[in-house]
Amino acid sequence: MNVTVSAPLGGRPLTDRTLPTFAGRVDVPAYDRAALTPAVVHLGVGGFHRAHQAVYLDELARQGDTGWGEIGVGLCSTTMRDALIPQDCLYTVVQRSRHGDTARAVGSMIGYRYAPADPRAVLDCLADPRIRVVTLTITGDGYHLDDTGRLRTGDPAVRADLADPRHPGTAPGYLVEALDLRRRAGLPAFTVLSCDNLPDNGAATRAAVLDLARLRDDELAAWIETHASFPASMVDRITPQTDDQARRLVADRFGVLDRSPVITEPFIQWIVEDDFCNGRPPLERVGVQFVPDVAPYKLMKTRLLNAGHSALGYLGQLAGGYRTSTDAMANPVIADYLAALMREEIAPLLPPAPGVDPEAYQRTILERFANPRISDQLSRLCGRGSTKMPAYLLPSLISARREGKPALLLTLAVAGWFCYLRGYDLTGAPIEVRDARRDALQPLAVAGGTDPRPLLADRSLFGPLSDDDDFVTMLEYALHDLELYGPAATICDYLAAELLPGQDRAHTTAAHDPAWAATAGRDPDRAVA
Ligand SMILES: NC(=O)c1ccc[n+]([C@@H]2O[C@H](COP(=O)([O-])OP(=O)(O)OC[C@H]3O[C@@H](n4cnc5c(N)ncnc54)[C@H](O)[C@@H]3O)[C@@H](O)[C@H]2O)c1
Numbered sequence: 457m458n459v460t461v462s463a464p465l466g467g468r469p470l471t472d473r474t475l476p477t478f479a480g481r482v483d484v485p486a487y488d489r490a491a492l493t494p495a496v497v498h499l500g501v502g503g504f505h506r507a508h509q510a511v512y513l514d515e516l517a518r519q520g521d522t523g524w525g526e527i528g529v530g531l532c533s534t535t536m537r538d539a540l541i542p543q544d545c546l547y548t549v550v551q552r553s554r555h556g557d558t559a560r561a562v563g564s565m566i567g568y569r570y571a572p573a574d575p576r577a578v579l580d581c582l583a584d585p586r587i588r589v590v591t592l593t594i595t596g597d598g599y600h601l602d603d604t605g606r607l608r609t610g611d612p613a614v615r616a617d618l619a620d621p622r623h624p625g626t627a628p629g630y631l632v633e634a635l636d637l638r639r640r641a642g643l644p645a646f647t648v649l650s651c652d653n654l655p656d657n658g659a660a661t662r663a664a665v666l667d668l669a670r671l672r673d674d675e676l677a678a679w680i681e682t683h684a685s686f687p688a689s690m691v692d693r694i695t696p697q698t699d700d701q702a703r704r705l706v707a708d709r710f711g712v713l714d715r716s717p718v719i720t721e722p723f724i725q726w727i728v729e730d731d732f733c734n735g736r737p738p739l740e741r742v743g744v745q746f747v748p749d750v751a752p753y754k755l756m757k758t759r760l761l762n763a764g765h766s767a768l769g770y771l772g773q774l775a776g777g778y779r780t781s782t783d784a785m786a787n788p789v790i791a792d793y794l795a796a797l798m799r800e801e802i803a804p805l806l807p808p809a810p811g812v813d814p815e816a817y818q819r820t821i822l823e824r825f826a827n828p829r830i831s832d833q834l835s836r837l838c839g840r841g842s843t844k845m846p847a848y849l850l851p852s853l854i855s856a857r858r859e860g861k862p863a864l865l866l867t868l869a870v871a872g873w874f875c876y877l878r879g880y881d882l883t884g885a886p887i888e889v890r891d892a893r894r895d896a897l898q899p900l901a902v903a904g905g906t907d908p909r910p911l912l913a914d915r916s917l918f919g920p921l922s923d924d925d926d927f928v929t930m931l932e933y934a935l936h937d938l939e940l941y942g943p944a945a946t947i948c949d950y951l952a953a954e955l956l957p958g959q960d961r962a963h964t965t966a967a968h969d970p971a972w973a974a975t976a977g978r979d980p981d982r983a984v985a
């Protein structure tokens with residue numbers, strides 16, 4: 457993240473000393489930060505953690521509970537260290553809605569450590585008896601799991617952690633070593649609470665930690681299994697990446713010179729499985745929902761919102777070269793596509809989530825995507841597709857195909873992803889492909905062109921879709937249509953085909969092809985020239 461700006465910003469730096477001077481413009485914490493007890497360690501401090509879990513803890517402290525201060529830890533990048541340490545770990549969260557902006561200074565983070573510089577200090581912190589909960593936002597890539605949900609034992613980072621457990625590099629490496637230190641010291645374990653968007657983040661965290669522990673020592677693994685807990689959680693708050701525009705907004709509007717403010721939306725939700733081994737913050741007082749089973753909520757959120765976001769990212773970037781979700785959603789074709797994608801193809805596959813009205817939930821998602829005050833970067837939504845598509849979107853496609861449905865709109869989203877992976881858009885303009893597997897996937901996407909087979913051959917990504925001939929044909933048509941007719945016309949046509957099943961698409965080659973029509977369950981004789 458680049459923190460330089462072209463012109464000097466107004467305002468004054470945010471620190472403990474200057475904090476009271478912002479009162480009136482910014483909602484500042486009135487509690488004594490020095491009195492907060494460190495009880496939570498967070499691994500992977502990024503924008504989302506600071507807009508979500510840290511805000512809940514800040515709210516708890518504002519209500520008088522000073523028992524849940526947190527220590528932030530960075531495992532990969534120095535950006536947060538460089539931003540937060542000079543600010544005494546304070547930062548600004550700006551909530552933007554159609555009705556205006558409000559700013560809040562968050563005080564719940566009372567320390568920050570950059571792990572690669574001093575792994576021992578991080579391990580000591582995790583082994584501190586006052587620490588009772590470790591939360592994570594390390595992205596799906598940080599778990600080092602394969603497509604079957606097991607630790608990738610051949611992964612060089614995992615091997616390095618096994619070779620030198622006292623100097624870990626990965627999140628599972630830190631957790632296992634810290635839990636071993638606690639076991640040896642006769643201390644209770646801690647709860648590991650994943651706040652990443654993985655489909656079953658509790659099970660994923662448990663698998664990553666226990667698989668690594670078993671490779672080290674069966675007794676340690678058994679102790680962790682008995683004493684630690686790994687609750688699942690569903691987290692939700694759209695939080696764009698911090699950029700220079702955000703820094704300028706906070707300086708100009710609120711007079712705060714903040715190296716890394718966070719811009720976010722008013723919506724916030726956290727649903728947590730109530731399974732804590734060493735006490736927990738009373739977060740129900742500040743709006744967190746504790747439930748016995750998070751799965752239906754999680755499924756609903758990842759399949760509708762996150763898959764919708766991926767589709768919006770890929771097709772929005774292709775159609776008209778939009779850069780933000782707001783701009784893309786202002787195009788009615790894209791907004792209608794997303795509404796139909798959720799309503800017609802994804803929602804019917806989902807089990808009910810207790811207390812949730814599915815239609816209202818989808819409506820809210822569409823409104824949130826279109827929030828004109830949040831310029832969420834499509835590049836953020838498109839990134840890490842090889843982790844996100846198999847987690848968010850492809851499961852719906854697999855279920856739909858199992859039920860014999862053509863799932864045209866889901867297929868179109870996959871075609872958008874394939875185009876993105878090529879590294880250039882339909883006009884030939886370059887696209888920066890952000891994906892840990894870019895070097896492997898990009899050549900396959902380029903070599904394939906409108907033939908999806910080279911990419912589809914990767915069964916670790918596509919599972920049964922790789923062998924689904926009808927799906928392969930549909931995807932090939934979708935890639936072809938995007939190139940020949942352009943994204944907007946293709947989206948319109950596919951929407952018409954989905955919403956008006958008796959009416960064939962107006963002008964795609966696919967509509968004239970009997971094989972396509974048979975695959976899509978439509979009558980080739982009705983194709984319109
Ligand atoms: N931004 C949102 O709208 C939002 C909302 C809900 C959930 N989330 C989830 O929160 C997580 C973080 O997202 P963010 O928006 O804060 O992104 P971010 O880029 O601001 O932060 C990501 C953090 O994860 C760390 N990280 C990245 N790869 C890692 C790895 N392999 N091992 C350890 N740490 C790693 C980074 O250093 C950084 O601290 C993601 O899993 C995301 O799905 C984000």
Ligand SMILES: O=P(O)(O)OC[C@@H](O)[C@@H](O)[C@H](O)[C@H](O)CO
Pocket residue numbers: 653691692693694695761762765766836837839840844
């Ligand atoms: O965070 P990712 O990259 O897995 O997914 C991108 C977005 O869909 C996601 O960050 C949402 O904004 C978020 O899940 C909303 O709560």
